[in-house]
Amino acid sequence: MPVYNKLVRDRIPEIIKSTGSQCSFKILNYEEYIHSLKQKGFEELNEYINSETNEEAIEELADLLEIIHALAEYHGSSFEKVEDIRKSKLGKRGGFKEKFYLIEVE
Structure with a gap:
């Protein structure tokens, strides 16, 4: 049986x-x-x-956004607040x- 030992999505x-x-x-x-x-x-x-294709790249960017949402919440904030700062x-x-x-720069 494969061992993963990593965080996975809720479902x-x-x-x-x-x-x-x-x-x-x-x-x-x-x-x-x-x-x-x-x-x-x-x-x-x-x-x-x-990633080798635009489709793969967008898929991974979506995963990164999900992590950013979770991290913002963990830090007592929201993605909207992160977006406002951005x-x-x-x-x-x-x-x-x-x-x-x-x-x-000199």
Whole structure:
């Protein structure tokens, strides 16, 4: 039986059981949860980096957004608040559309 030892989406145990397979899982405490969310973020970012098609890339970006939603909630905030901060920074410092690559500053 494969061993995963990783955070999975809420319905994964139910989906596994619906196929007739068995699985074991535990409910994480808050320290384990935040650690696992951070690990999951790296996992999904790596999958995005290694995506080969636009479809795969968008799928992985959606997974990253789900992690951002969960992390915002964990930190007592919301995705909307994160989005507000993103927009504020966009107004003050811009985004990344111009593709500037800073080499050095004297």
